[in-house]
Amino acid sequence: MGRRRFERAFKLEAVRLVRERGVSVAQAARDLDIHENMLRKWVKEFAADPQHAFPGQGQMKPEQIEIERLRREVIKLKAERDIPKKGRSLLREGVDMKFGFIVKHRGIWPVAWLCEALGVSRSGFHAWLGRAPSERSRSDEVVGAKVRASFLASDRTYGARRVWHDVLADGVSCGLHRIERLMRTQALRARPRRRRRPPDLGERSVDAVAANVLDRSFEAPAPNRKWIADFTYIWTAEGWLYVAAVLDLFSRRVVGWSMSATMTAQLVADALVMAIWRRGKPEDLLHHSDRGSQYVSEQFQRLMADHGVVCSMSRAGNVWDNAAMESFFSSLKIERTSRKTYRTRDQAKADVFDYIECFYNPRRRHSTIGYLSPVEFEKQARLA
The missing domain is CATH 3.30.420.10 (Ribonuclease H-like superfamily/Ribonuclease H)
Incomplete structure (x- = not known):
């Protein structure tokens, strides 16, 4: 069976079912015998440009092609600006930390952009996804939970040294730099000190x-x-x-x-x-x-x-x-x-x-x- 094709009129009527008649996407897709994701795509495309939606046979006007190219370029430029901002603390970390960041943010940016910004390969990332977590990663997860528990128990006031002593008292053997890294990864930061004391103006003997x-x-x-x-x-x-x-x-x-x-x-x-x-x-x-x-x-x-x-x-x-x-x-x-x-x-x-x-x-x-x-x-x- 060949791929089904739909006329523009059919797509418009399908979109109207959802937008104007209040039918849910899932129900409309069942009624029209089409895939739910396809209908969602049509609705999104119509919302973006109602006048030029569904031009047919994939053809676009030259000005539309240029606008689309510029739009995609702007999106990528914004991503190239924002990805390093969010992941700046990971630029000197190992690949496990970078791949973890990609997993967390791949719903926001394409994997290819994330890999390029962090200096890792896509093939390496996909291989890492299918690999069992290393012993070090599993250990970091356990120690990281203890680090966070200590930080929260101090009412978010402990720095790395006090958290470290809490972790040591809990029977975990690790170094201070590891605690600092795990706190940095979880964005756990104690409040900075501020010293200020007004003078006492009372009379003195x-x-x-x-x-x-x-x-x-x-x-x-x-x-x-x-x-x-x-x-x-x-x-x-x-x-x-x-x-x-x-x-x-x-x-x-x-x-x-x-x-x-x-x-x-x-x-x-x-x-x-x-x-x-x-x-x-x-x-x-x-x-x-x-x-x-x-x-x-x-x-x-x-x-x-x-x-x-x-x-x-x-x-x-x-x-x-x-x-x-x-x-x-x-x-x-x-x-x-x-x-x-x-x-x-x-x-x-x-x-x-x-x-x-x-x-x-x-x-x-x-x-x-x-x-x-x-x-x-x-x-x-x-x-x-």
Whole structure:
């Protein structure tokens, strides 16, 4: 049986069934005894150019031929521009990564264009399609799933090193560069750091300012020897929420915190009281802060004196003297608060509490203590 041919009038009537009478393509194709894909092609051709659709015998006017040639050329030029943009990270990768990219995007661009843009052969691609995945590819798929799980569990805040330590803790042996490659392939990117802290304009008593006893020595031989403290603020629809925290330099654990709608001495005092209560009134303790008016206040200084705490303060205008505390607040904002909008202070309080007590202390891996969480580091120190 020869190939069936259809007159232009037949094609137009078939298209009208779909476009004007509301008959589905599948139903119209069955009624007319033609292939469904053929009818879809007719509908698409008519929609593109109703006046010149179905010229018959494949003949086109010279101007139509030129327009069609230019249209195809423009499409290819756009593809040659867009393919390298999407696949720029793969240009230095192996052929498996490039072939995977082609599989993912061959519904958008022809395979020949993709192969040409990425510098691989079509025959190689089709041979790769029929080949069983290599052991390395299967391993990358397994490790890649663990990488993504770690990244998502950190609320999309972990970089490659912390993800790497999560994967190692999960029993997988691999290198850091492999983790970086798998994160790059899956477009997993931690948020960049931004350091910004408005000044404290409160009144200070010069007599209460202490010397810089800590002197940037941010290591401690045991828990409850060196504490550092500071406060920051978070914007909500109700106004500022001020967050004070006390951090133990031994494990980088937040041992005390306080939140309030006002920036007063009571804010920082409450954080210190919580730390003393939770850590069992430690002795021989050094407390370091900046020279904020809250820390030099009579109320706060009396509280430290009553508990025998030695006071240390940063030099004027020198944020690096309390860099470890600045680092914690930077992590809090980048990893949690800066990308959220809080309707109320209570909502912000709940989120800060969740970050400190449910993520930072028990789970977040800290580079300074060997990529352990503060709680795990203290636990291992007690068992040592």
